[in-house]
Amino acid sequence: MGIFVLRRLWQLVVVLLGGFTIMFVLFFALPDDPAVILAGGGTRVPPPQVIENTRVRFGLDKPLYEQYLTRLVDAVTLRGTSFKGEVPVRDTVKERLPASLRLAFWAVAIETVVGISGGVLSARRRNSFSDWLTTTAAVVLSAIPVFVLAYLLKQLTGVYAFEHDSWFQLPTSTIGPNEWYLGVIPSLDQLRYLVQPAFVLASVSTAVIARLTRTTMLEAAGSDHVRTARAKGLKEGQVVRRHTLRNALIPVVTYIGIDVGTLIGSAILTETVFSWPGLGSKIASAAGNRDLPVMLTLSMVVILIYGIMSLVVDLLYAWLDPRIRLEDAK
Amino acid sequence: MKRTRSMSIASLAVGFALVATSCGDSKTTSSGTGGGGATTPAEPSSCTTLKYDDAPTGGAVNDFAQLSSAGDNTTFDPGAVQTLDESQITYAMFNGLTQFDFTDTCKPVLKPLVAEKVESNSDATEWTFTIRKDLVFADGSSVKPSNFKREWERAGSAEFASPYGYLIAYLKGGAALQTGDTKDLPDLLADDTAMTLTVPLSAPNADFDAIVSHSFFMPVADADLARLGTTPAGWGDKGATIGNGAFKFVSADAPDSGKVVIERNDKWTGNVTGDTKAKLDKITFNITADTKTSYQAFESGEGDNATIPSGKTKDATSKYNNTTKSAQIGSYFFDFGFADPVVGGDKNLKLRQAISLAIDRDEINNKVYDGVRNIPTGITPPGIPGFKADLCKYCKFDKTEAKKLYDEWTAAGGKLDAPLKLSFNSGGGHEGVVQIIQANLKANLGIETELNSIEKGYFREIAKEGACQICRSGWFADYPTYGNFMVDLFGKVSIDGNNLGRHNDPAFEDLIAKAQSTVDKTKRGELYNDAESKLLNDTTSAIPLNWYVGDQVYNDSLINYIQPPLGIIAWEKVGKKK
16 A cells, blocks of 8 residues: 555656646747736737846746746745736745635535435435436536526625625625634635535536436446345345445545546636635636746646545545455455 | 426526626627718717815725736836726825826816926926925835935836836936846936936927826835835735825735725825825725626625626616716727738828728727717827817718728729738627628728737737738827827837837828927927827828727715726725715
8 A cells, every 4th residue: 555655646746747847838838928928918019128128037038948947946845936916926825725725625515415415315216306306406507607607696695685685695706704713614704705606616516426426326226235235134224325325436436536626726717706716716817927937836736636636536445445455455 | 208397497597597697798790781971070078077076084995996807916016017907006005296187187287296396498308306395105204306216216127127117218318227237327316405306308208297197207215115126016015015195005915816905194295186185094905806706796785886897888887877987098999001002001091091981980889888988089089188179080980981982092093802901809809899890891882801810919919010901909098198199109119019000101200209399288289189180181090999988887885986087096085975
């Protein structure tokens, strides 16, 4: 097991370096001159001297290999400074990473609890009204684009609620007071800012997990060992919990593991619509603004998270499926 | 059956969602059939007298209008601030040597502010500003001539790399400061005893007293100068924050999230319109990712104001009585390639005039801008000193006259062998405009055009030689001077810069050079009028399409929330109802 973990960590280092290199190359391969954009070239033509001064200011006049090494060291040590606002990248990571982790945590909690419950219910009551309801809800949630759902929710809980003085009014944007207990538990006021973005972020994944759980549960329910468990006289609840669900969860765990990385690093639409200061929206805006230090460092943070989550998922497999542990032991 | 029903319900839900999000985002195209005959150019309805009511002292504004494009935020340091949004904070915290009084929006008056006296020599090559003795920064330190000199040397330095650093080239020695060949401006004389600032220029410029009203030339306190040096400015306290304006800096979160807070500066002594104290206790500028988010926050009662998102103007105007519809000193137009073999030159003058007359500006305004923009009568909008209405003979929709001129052009041998190229930057909301132009030219003149959408680096690409045939341009004045339009957009000095059509007319150059060295304001205005008339009538080198207007909405609790022509809210006048 130890060697397995070490091997995976080494692979992660290679992936990090590869990701960094690709992002670096892409930055300079894009058609615009970044110095022009940074000098205000989005709405006018900056004078040549202004462009040159900007190029020197941001170190874009140095040879590419030198920039590569400098940016790599800065990214690893979090020493870089944003091109926009001269903000240390470390401060950006300190602000954005916890915000993304907290939002992703609650989105995963929602999608896990609601998605798996819905899938189990749907599978156990196949072709019933509750099965139909769950299936329909899953289809609707996965069909509606995230930003549409967000907009509609905000219209309902923000604009409509305000105009009708309703009790269910919720804030429409920003992270709010940023008050948390034990890192992830929001204060009551914080909860009002969290509930919508978490729900929206979890929406599509909840639908996918519900459908996936239903399918895998139905598959597992038809297998021999489950039939044997029933034949032995075990209660249905015990059959589901100990024999059906555990096997059915393996692909679900895989999906959730991959999804965590996506929720942390790619929740661009949700973060933008709710002005939630997360990693995804920051990387997207950094790319658009040619903010190289931020783009590189935050991307590496996201890759790191993906890699760690992938490792955790693999370790969870071993716990869920003893056969994998036995194989490793051999 | 169940599957069909569930799919139907799902489809309805999706359809509803799509309809809901499409509300207000319509950008229709035109069939090209305009009205018959000529339309008289409208009097500039944008000329008004700004009236401010008495407002109580106290209260706070929770602003969602200014910082609603988080990705653009960089700094509100006066030496480096770029965007109008960030400038709202800068101008609330800092005052310059002069300031425009926009009480009459079409006849702004430049008045001394931090300077008590402004003089130039006879040919406008040297200016002397006498600084008021009673002024202090928010930290209590005096405002001295040396604060200006040191700040200009800082902001104009190569190391500081300000986007507006090129303005220092107006000063003698400024160009060398910009390239890094020097570290200071030895000819700029700051006498803290006599309280005078003597500014020799690199070339005659009779507008220099107006140019120094720009934030780039505002003073910075000794403490900030010592703390920051020539380190490039950043957000919040990574730039200068100790100002001499009506408000003082309190705090700033990250540039793309959180808020910026400023409070009344009780050390401020007043502005050019007689105010001596800001009404509000505090202003909180909330940072949101985009204008739709901030508008929704306003609609939900979380904020006092918001920028109206594109396509929502009708909705905002009908739902809320309070929108800042005032005229702004911004102009939207298309350039002709001056030396383009197909449309440029004297032999194609009638073609250009015909094209300009064949475009229905009202249709563009109604369909693309919800009818809110002002129909122009020239390039330079009202609010610029020297502005004259009805300069442009070809800025009206007259398809009969257009056809006549086009026929005259073809009779003289003119022929279009290929579609004309209409160039524009994609993603800026210009698609609706060019589609209407395309339809107008086809319907009214039979001219085929192709739409050339440029996604990346539009301004740099289109400024290259041969790139612009008919190309989209637009300009919001950095400072309210005629030269900011005529020179920066059509002067030879601006070729390869913002003179996208590469306009290069010796007669025009002669007029603007005379204007720049004419100290008498009336005569200067007349010279610029002649230059603009030449540009639009004698050579028809551009097609003005509209003038910008204010784009914000605010709730009933705000008093005196007005966007003057320069777009900067007079925050010291804004009050909150009790």
